Amino acid sequence: MPTAVSLFSGCGGSDAGVIAAGFDVIMANDILPYARDVYLANFPTTDYRLEDVSEITTFPDAELLVGCYPCQGFSQGGAREANRKINTLYLEFARALSEIQPKAFIAENVSGLRRSTYRHLLEDQLKRFADAGDHGYDVYWQQLNAHEYGVAQERKRLVIVGIRKDIGAPFAFPVATHGPSADQPYFSIREALEGLPEWPAGEFCEDPFHWYYLSRNRRRAWEEISKTVVSHMRHMPLHPCSPPLRRIHTDKWEFETDAPARRFSYREAARLQGFLPRYTTHGEDIVFPETVSGGKKDFEYNMMRHRYKVIGNAVPPPMFEAVANALPDIWG
Ligand SMILES: C[S@@+](CC[C@H](N)C(=O)[O-])C[C@H]1O[C@@H](n2cnc3c(N)ncnc32)[C@H](O)[C@@H]1O
Numbered sequence: 329m330p331t332a333v334s335l336f337s338g339c340g341g342s343d344a345g346v347i348a349a350g351f352d353v354i355m356a357n358d359i360l361p362y363a364r365d366v367y368l369a370n371f372p373t374t375d376y377r378l379e380d381v382s383e384i385t386t387f388p389d390a391e392l393l394v395g396c397y398p399c400q401g402f403s404q405g406g407a408r409e410a411n412r413k414i415n416t417l418y419l420e421f422a423r424a425l426s427e428i429q430p431k432a433f434i435a436e437n438v439s440g441l442r443r444s445t446y447r448h449l450l451e452d453q454l455k456r457f458a459d460a461g462d463h464g465y466d467v468y469w470q471q472l473n474a475h476e477y478g479v480a481q482e483r484k485r486l487v488i489v490g491i492r493k494d495i496g497a498p499f500a501f502p503v504a505t506h507g508p509s510a511d512q513p514y515f516s517i518r519e520a521l522e523g524l525p526e527w528p529a530g531e532f533c534e535d536p537f538h539w540y541y542l543s544r545n546r547r548r549a550w551e552e553i554s555k556t557v558v559s560h561m562r563h564m565p566l567h568p569c570s571p572p573l574r575r576i577h578t579d580k581w582e583f584e585t586d587a588p589a590r591r592f593s594y595r596e597a598a599r600l601q602g603f604l605p606r607y608t609t610h611g612e613d614i615v616f617p618e619t620v621s622g623g624k625k626d627f628e629y630n631m632m633r634h635r636y637k638v639i640g641n642a643v644p645p646p647m648f649e650a651v652a653n654a655l656p657d658i659w660g
Pocket of ligand 1: 336337338339340341342343357358359360363379380381382395396397398417638641642643644
């Protein structure tokens with residue numbers, strides 16, 4: 329089994345995909361305690377280092393390096409400042425790449441990185457990765473739509489793949505498996521949420537729908553794919569059991585009826601991210617530990633926030649599995 333090291337691993341979305349593609353993730357890392365807790369509840373054999381990546385001085389050898397550095401700097405929901413320190417965490421990824429010199433790497437980031445304001449950051453990443461280590465890497469990048477790989481959600485992400493130059497194997501991004509150009513239709517909300525209760529009390533954010541929430545249509549129907557799952561629970565899209573919304577003004581929507589409305593629960597958000605039972609080592613839905621930070625119980629409201637956050641931050645496992653499966657067979 330080829331080995332992988334993962335950075336910015338969160339609760340394990342990217343790693344679940346890589347594991348499903350046949351890799352053994354020997355080391356993972358993040359600074360978020362509850363992300364570590366969820367990860368280890370579902371993938372217990374990985375050495376998960378809970379610390380700032382810049383504190384890690386040595387990395388184990390591995391054939392694949394995976395990293396989804398944070399994106400607050402250039403995501404739609406973030407502050408969009410091109411110079412924030414968080415935007416340069418890719419330098420840590422480049423440092424690990426130079427030290428480990430894996431045969432291949434996969435990095436992921438938000439698609440906003442392609443915009444002109446941030447383009448210099450993308451160019452810098454591509455150059456640093458191409459020059460990393462003794463041999464350098466052939467680097468490929470593409471924007472992928474998660475729903476084209478069986479994820480019941482709109483989620484565009486920029487994926488960067490590198491193959492060590494001395495190996496000399498070409499790479500092509502995976503073709504869509506779902507949608508009009510593929511064999512299978514998009515995976516719908518209904519399919520993703522199959523078997524889950526329709527009103528999971530205590531598992532969804534019940535904060536009021538304030539004006540900002542109702543400034544756009546947050547609801548999709550059962551047979552559609554969901555709008556993007558985000559990490560802030562107040563901004564989570566609506567469950568299709570909610571009444572439809574109608575537009576009454578520019579940036580102003582209201583529910584068509586007074587029937588009960590609710591956001592997706594954190595468990596449903598996990599399914600919409602593609603965390604289906606087949607992606608965990610126990611073969612069931614992803615487990616959310618009751619406590620955070622090794623036994624410390626937080627307020628219920630905060631536990632819910634932690635859960636939504638780690639799931640909203642995650643990379644959809646099916647999309648990462650498709651990318652990992654598209655890597656050339658260079659492991660023998
Ligand atoms: C886009 S998320 C990665 C999601 C993860 N790959 C997954 O699929 O679940 C980025 C992660 O980087 C982590 N992070 C931010 N700054 C970090 C740092 N200095 N060192 C390590 N991790 C950091 C965040 O806590 C967050 O979980």
